[in-house]
Amino acid sequence: MVAKTFQGLEEILADELRGIGALNVQPGRRMVAFEGDLATLYKANLCCRTALRILKPIYKFTASDPDALYEMTKEFDWTSVLSIDKTFSIDSVVNSEQFTHSRYVTYRVKDGIVDFFKDRFGADKRPGVRLQDADVMINVHIDGNRVTLSLDSSGESLHKRGYRVAQTEAPINEVLAAGILLKSGWKGECPLVDPMCGSGTFLIEAALIAANINPGVYRKRFAFEQWKDFDEELFESLYNDDSQERTFDYKIYGSDISPKAIAIAEQNIKQAGVGRYIDLSIKPLSQWTEAPADGVLVTNPPYGERISVNDMDGLYEMIGNKLKNVFKGYHAWIIGYQDEYFRRIGLAPSLKMPLLNGSLECELREYIIFEGDYKSFRREGHSLKDPESNSSPKESKPKRRLTDDEWRNNARRKGFGGKKGDRPEKRGEKHNALKEKYKPKPLGRKKYPSNKPEVEPTQEPSENPLAIRRNEKALKSILGRKPTLPVMRRRGWKRNDENNDSSSNENK
Numbered sequence: 295m296v297a298k299t300f301q302g303l304e305e306i307l308a309d310e311l312r313g314i315g316a317l318n319v320q321p322g323r324r325m326v327a328f329e330g331d332l333a334t335l336y337k338a339n340l341c342c343r344t345a346l347r348i349l350k351p352i353y354k355f356t357a358s359d360p361d362a363l364y365e366m367t368k369e370f371d372w373t374s375v376l377s378i379d380k381t382f383s384i385d386s387v388v389n390s391e392q393f394t395h396s397r398y399v400t401y402r403v404k405d406g407i408v409d410f411f412k413d414r415f416g417a418d419k420r421p422g423v424r425l426q427d428a429d430v431m432i433n434v435h436i437d438g439n440r441v442t443l444s445l446d447s448s449g450e451s452l453h454k455r456g457y458r459v460a461q462t463e464a465p466i467n468e469v470l471a472a473g474i475l476l477k478s479g480w481k482g483e484c485p486l487v488d489p490m491c492g493s494g495t496f497l498i499e500a501a502l503i504a505a506n507i508n509p510g511v512y513r514k515r516f517a518f519e520q521w522k523d524f525d526e527e528l529f530e531s532l533y534n535d536d537s538q539e540r541t542f543d544y545k546i547y548g549s550d551i552s553p554k555a556i557a558i559a560e561q562n563i564k565q566a567g568v569g570r571y572i573d574l575s576i577k578p579l580s581q582w583t584e585a586p587a588d589g590v591l592v593t594n595p596p597y598g599e600r601i602s603v604n605d606m607d608g609l610y611e612m613i614g615n616k617l618k619n620v621f622k623g624y625h626a627w628i629i630g631y632q633d634e635y636f637r638r639i640g641l642a643p644s645l646k647m648p649l650l651n652g653s654l655e656c657e658l659r660e661y662i663i664f665e666g667d668y669k670s671f672r673r674e675g676h677s678l679k680d681p682e683s684n685s686s687p688k689e690s691k692p693k694r695r696l697t698d699d700e701w702r703n704n705a706r707r708k709g710f711g712g713k714k715g716d717r718p719e720k721r722g723e724k725h726n727a728l729k730e731k732y733k734p735k736p737l738g739r740k741k742y743p744s745n746k747p748e749v750e751p752t753q754e755p756s757e758n759p760l761a762i763r764r765n766e767k768a769l770k771s772i773l774g775r776k777p778t779l780p781v782m783r784r785r786g787w788k789r790n791d792e793n794n795d796s797s798s799n800e801n802k
């Protein structure tokens with residue numbers, strides 16, 4: 295089987311699948327392949343918080359053109375998954391030079407299925423095609439000339455949990471919210487705060503994780519309930535099993551400046567039945583003066599794209615201010631879009647992770663807000679490191695190389711280049727030849743004997759060209775006295791800077 299997810303959440307989904315007993319779990323790009331029985335298929339839909347849909351491949355072949363695609367589709371025994379009295383729909387994902395239009399692929403696969411039934415049962419005997427809420431949903435995936443036909447066991451995307459009765463503008467996707475929470479390590483073992491909660495998605499997903507409530511219990515239907523081999527008794531036993539649920543001894547705190555957003559969040563929280571875990575209030579970020587100790591902060595502030603405020607720079611500066619002065623001892627996780635706003639926070643992130651939020655290429659950053667200075671923080675055995683890679687931010691794993699289209703989109707967004715061929719490594723041999731031709735040549739000055747003392751033979755030569763200036767014997771022979779070193783100001787020090795308080799220095 296194949297579980298689809300967002301880019302960046304593959305490893306988290308793989309862990310979830312292992313947790314429900316899936317076998318041979320193999321993360322890929324925006325998907326995780328796995329094996330299991332019918333119970334595994336049902337549990338993947340019911341329990342996995344970071345899965346968008348679960349596919350069951352039924353037929354694989356190669357096709358060089360649309361006619362071959364039609365003929366191969368027609369050869370499959372569709373009576374094993376469909377009947378004349380059922381309806382079906384087709385969703386196509388194509389990455390191929392031979393097949394350039396996904397809609398045409400959909401038409402040819404549909405023709406192959408319909409003609410299969412017509413040839414066997416008569417010209418007017420065929421299942422119906424339905425775009426919405428079809429009985430059987432078929433997924434077509436083409437990579438080059440490799441074709442995979444799968445049954446979509448989920449139906450509607452699994453991010454549509456069923457508890458959202460209303461929403462604010464541009465709410466965060468439920469699967470993405472759950473993935474960020476799981477990435478943070480949240481399991482309900484401390485308080486959690488979202489000071490810009492909007493319609494309450496982070497709050498509800500956090501409560502479901504803390505109490506270990508399956509996200510699929512709110513769904514009215516899954517596509518596999520219409521399959522020929524649907525085992526209703528098995529599914530009901532899994533659906534009604536709440537033996538893994540647990541108590542939650544802390545609180546989840548949510549607030550927003552908008553009374554309308556809080557009213558919507560209240561409705562969604564009530565629908566999800568997790569109101570006893572969540573403390574909700576109308577409160578702007580500026581009014582946060584205290585917070586429960588040693589918690590986790592997760593939030594999705596405005597990006598300046600779909601949602602904006604009058605002073606975006608001021609908002610992100612306030613976020614940094616509140617992190618340093620109110621949320622000490624916290625691990626803060628913030629998803630954002632523009633690096634220039636992240637810089638306004640004024641703190642060094644311990645982790646950066648690219649994530650897609652809708653069509654926006656966003657980034658998730660973690661900030662460890664410790665008390666005291668950084669040296670004391672290190673003496674206690676802590677460090678600003680990625681817990682997964684066990685390396686500092688400067689030594690973190692290399693980022694995925696952007697495709698040409700992604701690079702050009704980034705370039706246009708940042709206001710430079712973005713045209714075809716602008717990418718430096720794509721300029722090829724012509725660019726390298728010009729670079730070599732106009733490379734600056736050495737001046738070729740005449741060398742004179744130097745009167746400067748050489749480094750003593752017993753001393754290892756330093757890679758730092760200024761190291762010889764720290765050789766006291768050499769300087770004494772030139773000056774005739776022992777050198778005195780001036781007292782240097784600490785880098786970044788500013789006179790009479792009221793904003794440069796102890797809390798901000800603690801985090802630099």
